[in-house]
Amino acid sequence: MGIKTLNVNEDILNANDVLAENLKARFSQSRVFVMNLMSSPGAGKTSIILRIIESLADKYKVGVIEGDIASDVDSRKIAETGVDVLQVNTKGACHLDANMILSATDSLGIDGKQLLIIENVGNLVCPAEFRLGEDIKVMILSIPEGHDKPLKYPLMFTESDALILNKIDLLPYTDFDMDELCKTVKAMNPAIQIFSVSAKTGEGSERFTAWLEERIAGK
Amino acid sequence: MGIKTLNVNEDILNANDVLAENLKARFSQSRVFVMNLMSSPGAGKTSIILRIIESLADKYKVGVIEGDIASDVDSRKIAETGVDVLQVNTKGACHLDANMILSATDSLGIDGKQLLIIENVGNLVCPAEFRLGEDIKVMILSIPEGHDKPLKYPLMFTESDALILNKIDLLPYTDFDMDELCKTVKAMNPAIQIFSVSAKTGEGSERFTAWLEERIAGK
Numbered sequence: 001m002g003i004k005t006l007n008v009n010e011d012i013l014n015a016n017d018v019l020a021e022n023l024k025a026r027f028s029q030s031r032v033f034v035m036n037l038m039s040s041p042g043a044g045k046t047s048i049i050l051r052i053i054e055s056l057a058d059k060y061k062v063g064v065i066e067g068d069i070a071s072d073v074d075s076r077k078i079a080e081t082g083v084d085v086l087q088v089n090t091k092g093a094c095h096l097d098a099n100m101i102l103s104a105t106d107s108l109g110i111d112g113k114q115l116l117i118i119e120n121v122g123n124l125v126c127p128a129e130f131r132l133g134e135d136i137k138v139m140i141l142s143i144p145e146g147h148d149k150p151l152k153y154p155l156m157f158t159e160s161d162a163l164i165l166n167k168i169d170l171l172p173y174t175d176f177d178m179d180e181l182c183k184t185v186k187a188m189n190p191a192i193q194i195f196s197v198s199a200k201t202g203e204g205s206e207r208f209t210a211w212l213e214e215r216i217a218g219k
Numbered sequence: 220m221g222i223k224t225l226n227v228n229e230d231i232l233n234a235n236d237v238l239a240e241n242l243k244a245r246f247s248q249s250r251v252f253v254m255n256l257m258s259s260p261g262a263g264k265t266s267i268i269l270r271i272i273e274s275l276a277d278k279y280k281v282g283v284i285e286g287d288i289a290s291d292v293d294s295r296k297i298a299e300t301g302v303d304v305l306q307v308n309t310k311g312a313c314h315l316d317a318n319m320i321l322s323a324t325d326s327l328g329i330d331g332k333q334l335l336i337i338e339n340v341g342n343l344v345c346p347a348e349f350r351l352g353e354d355i356k357v358m359i360l361s362i363p364e365g366h367d368k369p370l371k372y373p374l375m376f377t378e379s380d381a382l383i384l385n386k387i388d389l390l391p392y393t394d395f396d397m398d399e400l401c402k403t404v405k406a407m408n409p410a411i412q413i414f415s416v417s418a419k420t421g422e423g424s425e426r427f428t429a430w431l432e433e434r435i436a437g438k
Binding site: 040041042043068069070071073074092094121122123124125126129142144145146148149151152153154155167169170173174 | 259260262287289292293313340341343344345348361363364365367368370371372373374388389392393
């Protein structure tokens with residue numbers, strides 16, 4: 001009798017990929033463009049989503065899935081805009097997976113929607129490993145987190161289609177080196193789009209939403 | 220034949236607890252006080268450790284274990300102070316576990332040390348679940364992350380003995396509500412000690428290191 005090995009992590013990721021393919025087909029059929037938004041806790045995911053809604057919700061029917069370990073703090077902020085939102089509490093899990101999004105999509109309803117934004121759990125590590133059937137992965141790095149993060153959390157930076165550098169209003173009060181950051185990120189992921197934004201003041205937000213709109217229109 | 224269930228997460232956590240108990244016994248025998256330091260990416264773990272070294276390394280023999288997914292950015296900063304440091308790269312894992320610390324302790328050497336600081340992987344979720352044989356768990360929340368984090372990442376706040384609110388130099392440029400934060404955290408964890416610090420300017424740092432020193436002396 002040989003040795004049996006259970007590669008738990010590998011099995012989990014393979015199972016997730018199968019479900020993510022199903023999700024991708026479902027999103028294609030419904031013609032809804034899906035963005036998976038990831039970052040550390042407190043980098044500004046919800047604030048960026050509010051800026052996207054402000055710019056695009058008049059033109060496109062938008063839905064939001066809010067992923068959190070616990071609480072409905074963020075979904076209440078989104079609900080105030082009138083956009084359809086569904087809270088997913090992972091009950092301890094540090095990322096969203098495709099199975100959670102399958103259930104969430106059923107509950108939220110995607111028919112007739114053109115843009116679905118998935119706010120992942122605040123975590124710069126595991127969300128990068130779990131595909132959700134999305135069209136694009138967008139990550140946020142906030143200025144106070146520092147310019148050394150790409151070297152320490154490489155997968156998130158190599159997996160993302162766009163990087164939003166948020167809280168640029170705090171640039172004067174930090175030692176964040178913008179040139180160094182962009183050089184490091186572009187070396188790791190030459191195709192990534194980088195946007196400097198302050199979700200608080202609105203600065204730079206239109207450039208990102210214009211890029212997003214092009215992607216939605218291109219689907 | 221009945222149904223067999225593999226509760227992977229539970230088994231992993233139980234196995235970790237057994238190793239953590241072994242570690243705790245080893246730390247006790249060596250009379251080394253161990254602090255597990257946790258936070259989101261970029262909240263200032265390494266900067267706080269540098270402040271601790273500045274205050275205490277003359278009086279106590281200090282060692283540092285640096286946990287990161289990849290890179291040795293942080294351990295190089297610590298090494299410059301002359302303190303013994305060991306880099307642990309988790310190769311994708313989003314937290315340190317007791318097994319990693321067992322190996323790390325062997326490599327670093329703890330005999331003759333009085334304070335061992337373990338810098339966990341930057342993550343507000345999973346590190347809170349994995350005991351490392353530590354005497355105290357300390358977490359950092361940085362001001363730009365916002366005062367709503369306790370509700371969204373409750374376990375970290377309930378598990379920690381002390382909370383360092385770092386980057387208070389940025390308070391004037393944010394809408395961080397200090398009273399609200401302290402009220403929420405104290406309701407979740409009445410015994411937690413809260414320290415307002417700027418690792419950048421040094422403000423408040425001595426109050427935290429004085430508290431830490433009392434704990435070391437009490438072991």
